Amino acid sequence: MSATIARKRISESTIHRLSLYYRTLSLLEKENYETVSSKELAKREKLTPAQVRKDLSFFGSFGTRGLGYNVNELKLKIESILGIDREWRVALIGVGNIGSALVSYKEFARQGFHIIKLFDNDQRKIGSNHKGIVVSDIKDLEKEVKEANISMVILAVPATVSQYIVDDVVKAGVTAILNFAPVNLRVPPFVHLRNENMSMELEYLSFAMVNNHAPKKPK
Amino acid sequence: MSATIARKRISESTIHRLSLYYRTLSLLEKENYETVSSKELAKREKLTPAQVRKDLSFFGSFGTRGLGYNVNELKLKIESILGIDREWRVALIGVGNIGSALVSYKEFARQGFHIIKLFDNDQRKIGSNHKGIVVSDIKDLEKEVKEANISMVILAVPATVSQYIVDDVVKAGVTAILNFAPVNLRVPPFVHLRNENMSMELEYLSFAMVNNHAPKKPK
DNA sequence: TACTTCTTGTGAACCATTTCACATGACTCC
DNA sequence: GGAGTCATGTGAAATGGTTCACAAGAAGTA
Known part of the structure; x- marks a missing residue:
């Protein structure tokens, strides 16, 4: 319900990449994508799929095996992680x-x-x-x-x-x-x-x- | 004479830190410092002295044991490494x-x-x-x-x-x-x-x- | 010259981050 | 419903970056 509180120290690079994911998810949403895979997300950011999954895994498991991530849902999750779900x-x-x-x-x-x-x-x-x-x-x-x-x-x-x-x-x-x-x-x-x-x-x-x-x- | 060509791949963080060192060296020069130690430089950038020395060591050895680095000389070296010694x-x-x-x-x-x-x-x-x-x-x-x-x-x-x-x-x-x-x-x-x-x-x-x-x- | 102090330069040790690789689950199609 | 495909989540391995620790050089002092 509320934001997952990260206990392990999260690296600066992970947070910066979350910003990138967020931006791309907003774009995907506009392009009417329902879901997105770590592979696709990685391609857009010039990263590896494993990197994307690992970054997200620090905060929970937001995807569905075989399907990928729901674009809107993941976007909201990242908003909440980054604390930009508020004014x-x-x-x-x-x-x-x-x-x-x-x-x-x-x-x-x-x-x-x-x-x-x-x-x-x-x-x-x-x-x-x-x-x-x-x-x-x-x-x-x-x-x-x-x-x-x-x-x-x-x-x-x-x-x-x-x-x-x-x-x-x-x-x-x-x-x-x-x-x-x-x-x-x-x-x-x-x-x-x-x-x-x-x-x-x-x-x-x-x-x-x-x-x-x-x-x-x-x- | 000419810039040392770095052969080993240099990390992005090292380059970014060189930018910081450069800025601080310019300041030190204005404050009329002759020399500066890795300790002092590190303190100003909130880094460790070892980090400073390691960063510089990728490009050569610019210091004098027991004394530190000549401020102006090091500044010029970094200018040349970063390629900002030109227009x-x-x-x-x-x-x-x-x-x-x-x-x-x-x-x-x-x-x-x-x-x-x-x-x-x-x-x-x-x-x-x-x-x-x-x-x-x-x-x-x-x-x-x-x-x-x-x-x-x-x-x-x-x-x-x-x-x-x-x-x-x-x-x-x-x-x-x-x-x-x-x-x-x-x-x-x-x-x-x-x-x-x-x-x-x-x-x-x-x-x-x-x-x-x-x-x-x-x- | 011998002794002390200071500080570099750098392998080696340590720690963090990234990538690999695979078990697991979800969905599709016959 | 069994077989095939896809893609997540995650320990373990690999890679990369940072810090340690120390030998060695420079300067000052006596």
């Missing part, structure tokens, strides 16, 4: 280049991440309206985060100030932070911090080109 | 939300990735100017990519059209693509394709919150 109330801090792009990024909302508050420290931005949300003064962070019942923060502020801001965010009681600045932030052990480093993948590409790394591991 | 000519396709944010994203240029061409298929955008670059018609992709000697493409187009566009990009002879659309793209085996999935980390956060996953592996 997350998210604040975005830093309405610059990246920040404003993220406000309009529909993919977030589609997965249940709703940006409902914007903050900045720039007087010219405070009070302005982005996609129906008025930018608040970062000084009111703690108060407004609490009032709006925010549980996640996306940080899109310049690297130079991000440690100060993250300290404030933590003070405001937020325990999940997605950071876009290219810096290593310090947070207390009970706070979940993830970094989105957009240069990293470009650097990987450049490494691969220069070193003639095989683009994909051979099937 | 990469990059085209960005799709001047929407994300696309326009990326044009102004200074971090790319700082690492040698220069966006010098913009493309879109929207007549209202074609001809407009973003940060000094005039948006070209996607129809002229092949011609302009060749003329401008582009070797990498950043794809920031809607998921629905991205496969068509990536086909054109491949036809134009580009072999390194960074895709921001949440789809699995098909490319020939000789093309390097990386995906930047911005929802993935939010989903990881949500998973972690819901499942009380320890935010960080204990030291």
Whole structure:
């Protein structure tokens, strides 16, 4: 009935792959597939069928032997595992280049991440309206985060100030932070911090080109 | 003299960590550090010193026993390993939300990735100017990519059209693509394709919150 | 030069993740 | 309902990545 609680520690890669499965299941659903096999799912993600089955097996057994997985059912299961079967109330801090792009990024909302508050420290931005949300003064962070019942923060502020801001965010009681600045932030052990480093993948590409790394591991 | 060619296959995680080391070394350089030990570097990245040394050891021995690594020297070495010791000519396709944010994203240029061409298929955008670059018609992709000697493409187009566009990009002879659309793209085996999935980390956060996953592996 | 301290570079040991391989169950068709 | 096919779920094996532990080199001190 409720989500299976994973006891064994689940690897980061497994979780990332669940995200991929979820996306593909949504697509399959739109394409009116009733069921899907680990083989088909694997093919779409360029993985092995065993990998797919093992990933899912950490959380239960959702398939039918001989048939595969019911697309809609599995999608719902993964939604519940990932915790995206609910509405997350998210604040975005830093309405610059990246920040404003993220406000309009529909993919977030589609997965249940709703940006409902914007903050900045720039007087010219405070009070302005982005996609129906008025930018608040970062000084009111703690108060407004609490009032709006925010549980996640996306940080899109310049690297130079991000440690100060993250300290404030933590003070405001937020325990999940997605950071876009290219810096290593310090947070207390009970706070979940993830970094989105957009240069990293470009650097990987450049490494691969220069070193003639095989683009994909051979099937 | 020239870059050490890695013979053993290097893991993706090692390369990603090199990116991190690079960033931290740049910082250390600014802070006027002469040398740095694997211990200090590890501390800053929340890794073990052995991990740092092992990563570097795949490419040579850059340190001095008893002393550590020369900050500037190691930085240059990593630049050369990652292939960011040169200017990469990059085209960005799709001047929407994300696309326009990326044009102004200074971090790319700082690492040698220069966006010098913009493309879109929207007549209202074609001809407009973003940060000094005039948006070209996607129809002229092949011609302009060749003329401008582009070797990498950043794809920031809607998921629905991205496969068509990536086909054109491949036809134009580009072999390194960074895709921001949440789809699995098909490319020939000789093309390097990386995906930047911005929802993935939010989903990881949500998973972690819901499942009380320890935010960080204990030291 | 002998002694101490520091820190690298690296095989070997350890641990985690992926893949294999197969028993098991579901469905279909004669 | 027996035979054939398909595809899951999962221990066990294989592979890959991380950490350990230590020999060896560099610098400083006396």
